[in-house]
Structures are given as structure tokens and as C-alpha cells.
Amino acid sequence: MNCERRVAERFFFERPTKGEHCVSVGDKVVEKWVLLDVSPFGTRLASDEPLALDSILTLHYRYQELDITVFGKVVWSVPAAADEGGGFRAGVQFLGDSMALNVALCKAMVKEGTVFY
Numbered sequence: 691m692n693c694e695r696r697v698a699e700r701f702f703f704e705r706p707t708k709g710e711h712c713v714s715v716g717d718k719v720v721e722k723w724v725l726l727d728v729s730p731f732g733t734r735l736a737s738d739e740p741l742a743l744d745s746i747l748t749l750h751y752r753y754q755e756l757d758i759t760v761f762g763k764v765v766w767s768v769p770a771a772a773d774e775g776g777g778f779r780a781g782v783q784f785l786g787d788s789m790a791l792n793v794a795l796c797k798a799m800v801k802e803g804t805v806f807y
């Protein structure tokens with residue numbers, strides 16, 4: 691069964707975006723993670739630890755005058771293949787009540803150098 695949830699174009703990152711990034715689930719900061727792609731509706735990330743389904747994730751991004759915090763729900767989380775570097779991959783659906791911030795986050799990160807697919 692295909693559980694594809696994407697409803698918007700995704701922006702994939704060639705290199706890390708500039709600025710400070712922080713991801714946390716509840717009170718716990720996720721220490722090692724990489725943002726793989728982003729859209730106004732969600733993101734996909736890689737981490738060294740699994741993220742529990744339905745947990746609420748906080749993504750904080752700060753760069754120059756920007757200071758954006760968005761919230762999302764982990765909708766899938768799977769172990770990554772060895773040829774992908776191991777660890778885990780997770781899909782996060784941004785919460786709809788902060789759509790203006792979700793769009794601002796996506797625009798800010800895309801501006802800092804991505805490849806559009």
C-alpha cells in the first residue's frame with residue numbers, strides 16, 4: 691500500500707542551510723539529525739535515533755534576523771538502509787495551525803541553497 695502524503699513540491703538540500711537549527715521531541719533535544727527536504731506542509735529528516743510515531747516535534751531555525759519555530763507530528767519513522775548511512779528516516783507533517791510560519795521556514799531554508807525536484 692502506498693502511503694504517500696506529499697501534497698506540495700519538495701525542496702531537497704545539497705548542503706546544510708546556513709544558521710542555527712534545533713530539533714526536539716518534547717523536552718528531549720535530538721542530538722544528531724539532518725534535514726533532507728522541506729515543503730510548507732512537512733519535512734523529512736535523518737537521525738541517529740528513531741522518532742516515535744505521533745510524537746510532536748519542534749523545529750527551530752535561526753539565521754540573521756529570522757527566528758522561526760514550527761511544530762509537526764511524526765507520521766512515519768523507519769530504519770535507513772546501510773547504503774543511506776544507517777540510522778533512521780522520519781516524515782514530519784507540520785501542524786496546520788501555524789501555516790504562515792511553516793511557509794516562512796520553507797522559504798527561508800530554500801533561499802539558502804537547495805536543489806528543486
